Amino acid sequence: MRAKVLIIADDLTGALDSAVGFAAPGRRVMVARSPEDVAETWATRPDVLAVNTSSREISAKAAAARVTHALEALSPDDFDVVMKKVDSRLKGNPAAETAALARWAGRARQVACPAIPEMDRRVEGGALVGAGVADPIPVASRFDDPVEVPEIGSDAELDRLITDAPDSPLWIGARGLSFALARQLGVTAPPDTGLAAPVMIANGSRDPVTLTQIAALPENLTRIEAPDGTTSDAVPTPGQPLALTITDGGGALPGAEAARRFAETIARTARAARPAALVICGGESAQAALDRLSVTSLQIIAELRPGLPLCRIDTAWGPVDIVTKSGGFGAPGLLAEIVTTAGTR
Structure with a gap:
């Protein structure tokens, strides 16, 4: 049976940007535009479900509530891979939203990796560094629960991290992590075919x-x-x-x-x-x-x-x-x- 993937993102751009790595011929990748749309979208039986909670600019308490609401129509038993998509510079409410997702998923191990090697954003010494990051951003302190923060500087290191994982943790990250998870599932991107006209x-x-x-x-x-x-x-x-x-x-x-x-x-x-x-x-x-x-x-x-x-x-x-x-x-x-x-x- 093909692996099922769940991605929870705090804005639409993030939901699209993280889920697109899983798109391939014969694989159905769907994005629910709001927590209220989750049940209807999940009913289409996608292989990958990404949810936009529109919660980056609201309070932490309200953000957690929106994540919880989005998950009400779902069961953690239905998903092999669960990922909390966070802003690559950890803006918004990553702690509250990740804690809400972790409670639902029941996955004790949490791995945070916001690195995006293709953009030269790396994790070194437990902090996010690189292009667009003026000062190192400590990762673990942005979360309420204990999280593992591996050193990542390349796509190859991301691939090894996922391959060597002894179980299926709650993954926390951005585009770099989602594309690595997709590669682990054997997903290769379809050729560029252009838009329909007009x-x-x-x-x-x-x-x-x-x-x-x-x-x-x-x-x-x-x-x-x-x-x-x-x-x-x-x-x-x-x-x-x-x-x-x-x-x-x-x-x-x-x-x-x-x-x-x-x-x-x-x-x-x-x-x-x-x-x-x-x-x-x-x-x-x-x-x-x-x-x-x-x-x-x-x-x-x-x-x-x-x-x-x-x-x-x-x-x-x-x-x-x-x-x-x-x-x-x-x-x-x-x-x-x-x-x-x-x-x-």
Whole structure:
């Protein structure tokens, strides 16, 4: 029987980024967008279930409660591998959330390894060091329960750690650990197949990185601006690629209200354009737009590019490929490359 894997993450990006390592042909990898969506998502019988608890920015007590709630529809006996996905720099509520998961899982041994060797983030002397880490971050002190903190500086050391584990502990870590666990299960990533066409890009980010990417899109792409999150009543032509971008309306509309309006605009435009693929730039825009589209779970298909999980969702007009991208991620030509290679599979 194929091993079953459970990943609990404190945000959607983390859930996608950790679970994508398990994606492979014939393997069903699902992400529940909230604790309330766990039962429905688990009922699809995935091999890998990742859960977004949306708990990084709330109190420790509330975060633990959300983890506990997410686990109510599950049994620890159903999972061979259990992992608490934590922020690679241990932000948020790792202690409270891990303790809640450990109580449910009943696994006395806990192994914390937030190293991501591909990003040059290592664990040395019990602390996280490397790229993007200004000062060493002690690992064990970020947790309430005793945790083992192995020295890890490479993917090979991660692989040995998992291979040599005498039992199945509660694993605690980030992308580096999840990909190593996937390798241990014999998972190899599928080839890059590109997105289905046509593609709709929805940009809710004002980050200069994404704005540069939008400017580099092909000239024949339909462009729609949404001042303060709203557009005219013009209806996009179904079957044509397009880019929808939030812009400054010049008024005093609060940012939160503009974001709310833009999420509604994304959903309305997508229903009219009926794209086969949807690329949403900006994490908050993605979450809000998925709410408006009544999406409760995502099936991870592959990693379109490193750091860009390719998922599939069910919509009123059929299955749609979806990619979420943070505002500051990617080279200037990333979006143009994605659009021009769409439909090649």
